[in-house]
Amino acid sequence: MPKSRIRKKAGYTPPPAKQTTALKLTTRAWVAPVMLALFLIGLAWIVVFYVTDGSLPIDALGNWNIVVGFGFIAAGFGVSTQWK
Numbered sequence: 001m002p003k004s005r006i007r008k009k010a011g012y013t014p015p016p017a018k019q020t021t022a023l024k025l026t027t028r029a030w031v032a033p034v035m036l037a038l039f040l041i042g043l044a045w046i047v048v049f050y051v052t053d054g055s056l057p058i059d060a061l062g063n064w065n066i067v068v069g070f071g072f073i074a075a076g077f078g079v080s081t082q083w084k
Helices: 031-051 064-080
Strands: none
Touching (some): 031 064
């Protein structure tokens, strides 16, 4: 009976080392200060509106000043979605 051929396995050669490109992770250090600033601006806007009986910050807006204040606060929440 004939012998079967013996197969030689090729020696393992690791793939050439890839040059690792440094992934530049974007820092989000700006998110927390901007978020807090928008919260505080919105809060200050509403407080100033109530303390001055509606004559400040912008008299022509009337009660819409409350909406502007809450708009700043909502923008702060929008910015907070970028926080990791």
